[in-house]
Amino acid sequence: MASSLLVSFLLLSFLSFASPLPSDTILDAAEILSDSGFVSMALTLEIVSQTLTVQSPSLTIFAPNDAAFSQAGQPSLSLLQFHFCPIPLPLESLKLLSTGTKIPTLLSGHSLIVTSSPSSDQISLNNVKITGGSPIYDDGSMIIFGIEDFFDPNFGLPVPIGSPRSTPRCGSSSTNGSMDFPGVSWFEGASAALRSNGHSVMASFLDLQLEGFKEPTMMTIFAPVDQSMVNPMKNVSVFLRHVVPCKLLWNDLVNFDDGTVLPTYSNGFTITVTRSDSVLMLNGVPVFFPNMYFSDPLVVHGLNEVLAVQEKPKEMAELFYWTGEDGDQMLLGNDEF
Numbered sequence: 001m002a003s004s005l006l007v008s009f010l011l012l013s014f015l016s017f018a019s020p021l022p023s024d025t026i027l028d029a030a031e032i033l034s035d036s037g038f039v040s041m042a043l044t045l046e047i048v049s050q051t052l053t054v055q056s057p058s059l060t061i062f063a064p065n066d067a068a069f070s071q072a073g074q075p076s077l078s079l080l081q082f083h084f085c086p087i088p089l090p091l092e093s094l095k096l097l098s099t100g101t102k103i104p105t106l107l108s109g110h111s112l113i114v115t116s117s118p119s120s121d122q123i124s125l126n127n128v129k130i131t132g133g134s135p136i137y138d139d140g141s142m143i144i145f146g147i148e149d150f151f152d153p154n155f156g157l158p159v160p161i162g163s164p165r166s167t168p169r170c171g172s173s174s175t176n177g178s179m180d181f182p183g184v185s186w187f188e189g190a191s192a193a194l195r196s197n198g199h200s201v202m203a204s205f206l207d208l209q210l211e212g213f214k215e216p217t218m219m220t221i222f223a224p225v226d227q228s229m230v231n232p233m234k235n236v237s238v239f240l241r242h243v244v245p246c247k248l249l250w251n252d253l254v255n256f257d258d259g260t261v262l263p264t265y266s267n268g269f270t271i272t273v274t275r276s277d278s279v280l281m282l283n284g285v286p287v288f289f290p291n292m293y294f295s296d297p298l299v300v301h302g303l304n305e306v307l308a309v310q311e312k313p314k315e316m317a318e319l320f321y322w323t324g325e326d327g328d329q330m331l332l333g334n335d336e337f
Contacts (some may be wrong), residue, residue, distance in 0.1 A: 040069035081107035193293035205239035218247035240266035250290035
């Protein structure tokens with residue numbers, strides 16, 4: 001379990017960015033990339049360094065080889081962001097990550113997925129192999145690995161490009177805190193995903209809901225990491241505050257307008273969707289692991305913080321939106337459910 005939580009612990013350690021990487025580091029890395037046969041990525045790193053590297057004081061960069069650049073052409077800025085991880089990941093740490101572990105990137109809402117096992121001699125992310133037996137560059141703050149092709153940002157997404165996205169349907173949230181949970185098989189999958197990604201406290205809360213199953217329903221769980229949960233057992237309502245009575249995939253969330261309000265199973269507590277510099281925020285907290293787990297009735301998204309109560313007029317706290325099949329939104333009051 002410790003190896004499964006490695007990425008979450010590392011990222012939390014680097015959330016408070018102190019300063020960008022020094023320019024000397026970028027120049028040294030670019031020179032070594034070029035000398036190692038990654039000329040296209042070396043030139044690209046120099047060009048985008050002022051744009052991408054200022055976002056973090058440390059990075060792991062996955063560099064496609066020159067053949068990949070020749071075939072795909074010059075990548076977009078967003079595609080390059082998908083190849084930059086905001087934490088240093090030594091080779092030894094990558095080897096410890098279990099299959100399915102998600103690695104954050106600078107592309108908002110997109111994570112790399114480990115597709116190799118710790119017992120494998122070859123490490124792969126998004127089914128793309130890391131080449132060579134060691135990093136191309138490693139000074140502790142910046143680590144660069146060679147890869148045989150560009151990563152696909154759509155790898156592992158539940159809704160392929162061109163297919164219909166699910167229609168979110170938010171029903172009423174229970175006033176007494178009871179919930180109709182999906183089938184046990186879906187529950188077990190969600191609980192396992194939570195535990196393997198550093199959300200054991202929320203998984204434990206989910207375990208406690210096994211008693212009293214009713215008819216299956218749809219729901220979305222926004223799960224804070226364990227480190228953000230202070231004395232969680234003294235405030236069991238924290239679980240209900242992070243569960244929405246409808247299925248909302250990442251593609252659904254990013255298409256909501258700013259100010260959209262979602263109901264929860266905690267009576268009177270709502271979640272407001274906003275954006276800050278294009279980053280999707282829920283009550284001011286960004287989604288860290290989109291689509292951590294998803295099944296027919298259930299979706300789990302990971303958060304770095306607990307959702308806090310938002311300051312708003314009482315009458316606004318009693319309203320939320322519902323999205324119909326045609327995509328139109330309707331503002332509803334709690335008394336309409």
